[in-house]
Amino acid sequence: EAERAKREAEAAQAAAMTAQQQANAAAEQNRALADRAAKLEAMLVELHAKQTERGMVVTIGDVLFATNQANLTPNGTSTLRKLAEVMQQNPERTVLVEGFTDSTGSSSYNQDLSQRRANAVATALGEMGVERQRIATKAYGEAFPVAANDNASNRQLNRRVEIVLSNGNAPIPQRTAGR
CATH class of the missing domain: 1.20.5 (Single alpha-helices involved in coiled-coils or other helix-helix interfaces)
Incomplete structure (x- = not known):
């Protein structure tokens, strides 16, 4: 016992x-x-990221690209290095790189320029060690402006790349009017 x-x-x-x-x-x-x-x-x-219903959004404005160009400036590259570090420390996350332009020029030119800018960002992130399968791109051209295209400073706001960082491993919702 x-x-x-x-x-x-x-x-x-x-x-x-x-x-x-x-x-x-x-x-x-x-x-x-x-x-x-x-x-x-x-x-x-x-990175001045903003939380949205689609995920965290980092905006790379026109000042980070040369005018009418898809090549990143040194400041743009510096911003992407920080984002690449975030991605490397959070391997479950993916990004959607979205390119935008102002309304100056033809729609087809703007569509192409926005795609080239999105591709430039995606390529840079890949070269910085982010696996390519974690990066998607989408070109919107002059769609989804953040300001009226009625003066130079507003047009500059519309020339941008937005990088949407997923919430964990959840898929990134598609952009719709108003978001």
């Missing part, structure tokens, strides 16, 4: 120790996830 009680006590003690180890491991995992989330938040703030 005493031997059985001793074995039961030892088993209970071992179970308690295992439960404590599991609790410690879970707490450590939660700390690591919270730390990773805080780092991600800080990097996205640095």
